[in-house]
Amino acid sequence: MDDLNAVLRERLQKAEQMETDGVPLYPNGFSAPDPIDGIISGFGMKSATELEAAPHAFVVAGRIMALRSFGRSIFMHIQDPGGRLQIYVQQNQVSKECFSVVKRLDVGDIIRASGSLFRTKTDELTLLARELTLVTKSLRPLPEKYHGLKDIEIRLRQRYVDLIVHDSVREVFRKRAKIIQAIRDFLVERDFLEVETPMMQTIPGGATAKPFKTFHNALGIDLYLRIAPELYLKRLLVGGFERVFELNRNFRNEGISTQHNPEFTMLEFYQAYSTYEDLMQLTEELFAFVGAAVNGGELQIEYQGQIIDLSPPWRRYRLLDSLVDIGGIPRTALEDPAQTVEVARSLGVGAERFEGHGKLLTKIFDQVVEPQLIQPTFITHYPLEVSPLSRKNEAEPELTDRFELFIAGREMANGFSELNDPRDQRERFLAQLEAKQAGDEEAHEMDDDYIRALEYGMPPAAGEGIGIDRVVMLFTDCGSIRDVIPFPHQRPERKS
RNA sequence: GGGCCGUUAACUCAGUCGGUAGAGUAUCUGCCUUUUAAGCAGAGAGUCGCGCGUUCGAGUCGCGCACGGCCCA
Numbered sequence: 001m002d003d004l005n006a007v008l009r010e011r012l013q014k015a016e017q018m019e020t021d022g023v024p025l026y027p028n029g030f031s032a033p034d035p036i037d038g039i040i041s042g043f044g045m046k047s048a049t050e051l052e053a054a055p056h057a058f059v060v061a062g063r064i065m066a067l068r069s070f071g072r073s074i075f076m077h078i079q080d081p082g083g084r085l086q087i088y089v090q091q092n093q094v095s096k097e098c099f100s101v102v103k104r105l106d107v108g109d110i111i112r113a114s115g116s117l118f119r120t121k122t123d124e125l126t127l128l129a130r131e132l133t134l135v136t137k138s139l140r141p142l143p144e145k146y147h148g149l150k151d152i153e154i155r156l157r158q159r160y161v162d163l164i165v166h167d168s169v170r171e172v173f174r175k176r177a178k179i180i181q182a183i184r185d186f187l188v189e190r191d192f193l194e195v196e197t198p199m200m201q202t203i204p205g206g207a208t209a210k211p212f213k214t215f216h217n218a219l220g221i222d223l224y225l226r227i228a229p230e231l232y233l234k235r236l237l238v239g240g241f242e243r244v245f246e247l248n249r250n251f252r253n254e255g256i257s258t259q260h261n262p263e264f265t266m267l268e269f270y271q272a273y274s275t276y277e278d279l280m281q282l283t284e285e286l287f288a289f290v291g292a293a294v295n296g297g298e299l300q301i302e303y304q305g306q307i308i309d310l311s312p313p314w315r316r317y318r319l320l321d322s323l324v325d326i327g328g329i330p331r332t333a334l335e336d337p338a339q340t341v342e343v344a345r346s347l348g349v350g351a352e353r354f355e356g357h358g359k360l361l362t363k364i365f366d367q368v369v370e371p372q373l374i375q376p377t378f379i380t381h382y383p384l385e386v387s388p389l390s391r392k393n394e395a396e397p398e399l400t401d402r403f404e405l406f407i408a409g410r411e412m413a414n415g416f417s418e419l420n421d422p423r424d425q426r427e428r429f430l431a432q433l434e435a436k437q438a439g440d441e442e443a444h445e446m447d448d449d450y451i452r453a454l455e456y457g458m459p460p461a462a463g464e465g466i467g468i469d470r471v472v473m474l475f476t477d478c479g480s481i482r483d484v485i486p487f488p489h490q491r492p493e494r495k496s
Numbered sequence: 497g498g499g500c501c502g503u504u505a506a507c508u509c510a511g512u513c514g515g516u517a518g519a520g521u522a523u524c525u526g527c528c529u530u531u532u533a534a535g536c537a538g539a540g541a542g543u544c545g546c547g548c549g550u551u552c553g554a555g556u557c558g559c560g561c562a563c564g565g566c567c568c569a
Binding site for chain 1: 503505506507508509520521522523524527528529530531532533534535540541542562563564565566568569
């Protein structure tokens with residue numbers, strides 16, 4: 001508190017005077033109060049005469065959000081996790097000591113009050129206090145009551161204030177918890193086992209992305225924060241678990257934007273004896289299940305002004321077909337590698353030396369098709385080149401049994417039939433190493449132990465990753481990933 | 497990484513042509529026993545993001561930096 005301004009100084013002085021007068025500022029040992037939402041749902045419909053005929057006593061606690069003083073009586077609104085309730089204190093209804101405390105309360109203080117319910121002249125359900133105690137003194141003024149806190153930088157750096165002031169922000173994080181719980185319930189119901197695999201890995205694998213690097217002192221080795229749990233989850237399939245999932249953080253050393261946070265939450269699950277086609281259906285069921293849990297089963301949801309219909313079945317396109325039908329690019333141009341380079345260049349997405357035909361197709365897709373996929377759409381048949389861990393398509397071995405799911409113009413999920421032939425997997429890793437040497441920083445590393453695991457035999461399986469933050473954005477109508485992560489990363493504040 | 501925009505009291509925002517910094521909320525003092533963006537009267541509160549420059553004089557003009565936002569890569 002070295003940056004004390006006048007308001008803070010005055011509050012601190014006033015608080016210390018209260019303490020001197022025998023009013024503890026930070027007492028503890030209270031019993032749990034009655035939740036406000038329970039009081040409102042139980043008595044919100046009762047009339048003034050009903051409340052008068054049968055008085056109900058309650059103990060409530062919460063933060064003072066508004067305070068209106070009339071000299072010998074005071075109104076305040078307190079807020080607890082479930083809602084707001086008005087408290088009315090009259091001088092002749094409480095002890096002298098109590099009223100002297102009440103007179104010195106500030107907006108932001110946490111208090112506890114006991115009394116009975118009544119209705120005011122304006123018919124608002126209100127607790128007439130018989131007793132009121134200060135629970136926690138607040139020294140900093142809350143943001144302006146009418147406009148709230150608008151400065152996005154402060155809202156994120158001091159999320160605690162954002163949460164105090166904005167019901168809608170608290171609601172997003174409640175909904176986030178419900179969504180994640182629903183996903184766990186869905187998987188557990190289907191006999192998936194939740195597991196935890198290393199966040200720190202010696203070989204960062206399972207995705208194409210740049211990792212964060214750290215160092216383990218005792219072992220004297222570099223470790224990487226995982227970019228994906230994939231290869232460990234599949235080792236568990238080798239070990240004999242047939243259905244596993246992990247729902248936790250991944251870390252990717254990339255830029256920060258409204259769509260990317262360096263650490264983000266990912267669900268990955270693997271199911272033996274099934275294919276990517278089974279998983280597309282499972283994904284449709286999963287979204288319907290989540291919709292039921294958080295949206296009352298409504299599958300038409302409004303997102304950023306658009307209506308998105310999650311009712312299955314969802315549209316399916318082969319990648320190449322989507323480039324032709326949705327992207328409007330001639331099929332002949334896409335089937336000829338030389339012409340594809342020209343298409344990529346004309347779209348300004350470049351064409352690096354290490355990028356082959358398949359990679360360019362996906363870059364063109366990202367540019368011209370992805371933003372247009374507003375309604376849920378599965379894109380299938382990804383090129384082998386960009387799918388080093390996916391099973392080859394038996395009919396067309398240049399393609400893989402893989403899909404990605406797009407909703408609202410964003411990738412939401414990526415799934416495929418798993419490559420379980422160790423000989424093929426080794427070749428794929430070798431191809432990745434070549435790309436790496438040619439300059440592709442995101443190319444996959446060789447993982448000899450993973451090959452060894454496959455050599456013991458992994459049952460045929462399909463696996464999928466779903467970006468949880470994006471799912472939460474969809475169901476909470478949030479446009480930025482920062483809106484659904486309580487403490488998103490930012491450059492550190494600089495003390496001037 | 498590039499372009500554009502922003503940064504003024506604790507919060508939300510004004511600030512004209514370059515001429516001593518403004519409002520509302522919040523805070524403090526006084527009045528007020530059914531208010532709810534309570535009201536009335538008064539008071540205090542500022543490193544105008546940071547630095548350099550132009551100028552008699554810079555919140556305002558120029559350059560650089562920091563942080564943030566939007567768009568592009």
